[in-house]
Amino acid sequence: MENPFSLFAQVAALGAHGQTVSSLSNRVPPKKSPSQLRKDAARLARTDFMRAQVLAMLVHKRRSVVINDLVSENPGTTEAQWPWVFKTLCERNLVRRCNTSRGRIAQRFELTEEGRVKAEEIIRKAGMAASKKH
Numbered sequence: 807m808e809n810p811f812s813l814f815a816q817v818a819a820l821g822a823h824g825q826t827v828s829s830l831s832n833r834v835p836p837k838k839s840p841s842q843l844r845k846d847a848a849r850l851a852r853t854d855f856m857r858a859q860v861l862a863m864l865v866h867k868r869r870s871v872v873i874n875d876l877v878s879e880n881p882g883t884t885e886a887q888w889p890w891v892f893k894t895l896c897e898r899n900l901v902r903r904c905n906t907s908r909g910r911i912a913q914r915f916e917l918t919e920e921g922r923v924k925a926e927e928i929i930r931k932a933g934m935a936a937s938k939k940h
Contacts, residue, residue, distance in 0.1 A: 856883070856891045861900065861917070861925035870904050870916040900924055 838846070859880060863871060873888040892915055895901040900921035904914035917925065 853891060853894075856880075856887070857895055857900075858928050860891060860895060860915075861921060861928060864901070864915075864917045865922065865925040865929065870914040872914055895921070 860871070860876065863876065863879065868875070873885055873892070876888055877883055877885055892901065892913075895915075896903065898920075899918055901915045902918055904916055
């Protein structure tokens with residue numbers, strides 16, 4: 807039986823590890839089907855629409871909102887959909903949490919200055935698109 811701590815055994819183990827790591831890094835992610843790509847695009851568009859709804863609501867109606875405000879204004883949505891939307895808005899510095907001591911559904915969110923500029927841009931673009939249709 808060979809000593810696993812010998813120089814030869816250690817070099818062999820390092821070589822095996824290097825081959826494993828290189829074979830993992832060369833893996834190509836599986837290709838998505840056209841229907842899966844359409845679903846992903848629809849999901850992204852829906853999420854962008856939900857983000858725009860948050861920003862517009864904060865500009866027009868309230869200084870701050872909780873998730874339940876958005877669920878009641880958007881009956882086709884659930885409480886489970888909104889925390890991730892708010893997380894991404896916070897990561898983009900468009901909204902901020904007013905207080906974090908409450909549960910995630912009861913947290914209040916308000917616009918940052920950057921969020922106010924982005925909301926006004928979205929509203930302006932929506933107005934231009936609506937005027938082109940008529």
